Amino acid sequence: MRLLWALGLFSALLHVTSCLWIGAFNIQCFGPKKSGIKDPKNKYEEARDIIKKIVLRYDIIVIQEVLDPDGKVTNRLKDLVNNGYDQFKHRVSNPLGPANHKERYLFLYRKDKVSEKGSFQYDVKGFDRPPFVVQFSSTHTGVDFVLIPIHTKPDHAVEEIDALVDVVEAAEQRWKNNNIMVLGDFNAGVRYVGIDAWRDIRLLTEKGFHSLINDGVATTLAETTIQTHDRIVVSDEMKKGVVAGTAKVFDFKKEYGLGDQAKKISDHFPVEVELKLKL
Secondary structure (H helix, E strand, C coil): CHHHHHHHHHHHHHHHHCEEEEEEEEEEEECHHHHCCCCCCCCCHHHHHHHHHHHHCCCEEEEEEECCCCCHHHHHHHHHHHCCCCCEEEEECCCECCCCCCEEEEEEEECCCEEEEEEEECCCCCCCCCCEEEEEEECCCCCEEEEEEEECCHHHHHHHHHHHHHHHHHHHHHHCCCCEEEEEECCCCCCCCCHHHHHHCHHHHCCCEEECCCCCCCCECCCCCCCCCEEEEEEHHHHCCECCCCCEECCHHHHCCCCCCHHHHCCECCEEEEEECCC
């Protein structure tokens, strides 16, 4: 009887610790000033404190708009959230995009929850900032899954979102893994993706893909109309692990009781979801 109780307890604990919170956050021009490297008057000190709170919500967060030519900004952000502890590791892309506005995709992840299994830079033409694809593995269940971040160019959002299907296929072929999530700033609000354009986007119309953030949800602070720019889309296999009701926007302005200072943090809210990965 005691052995059965112990086994039941172990199973329950494993069930809990197999859950992962995943987030995607367009952090809006996070460079030397915002990171604190060149902020002598600490103009962004409060913003950095809130950014730290946001990152600490997640087991993995994919950050867009990291302006980091030499790696110093990435290291500053990692040091900020680690706060003297070695809890977060990172994986970062090379600078991507036009010469006058190079960005990196940055993954920050808790090393006790997941490990990195591999990565590749998608290099087929068609993207202003092509996805940097990373495969992770849960340290508790051993389940492998793939995250594909995106920050589309607004004027090319329809074409780039559609082409994400090709990126998914490339990841499937490389790793023989259909446990895939695409997340980030799709620029998929009606401002850039009209209602008539949806039927031409394979990622949003083909069977096998599921959008977790509904239309009509504001994912930005600055625009006067509701724009659902930021999205999370999962494959059939990944959808099996999505915890019902957890996919949403994290409104840090409301959560932390912020006023106008919220604009110093970002003009976007993070989007998030909880996964329950089982063997």
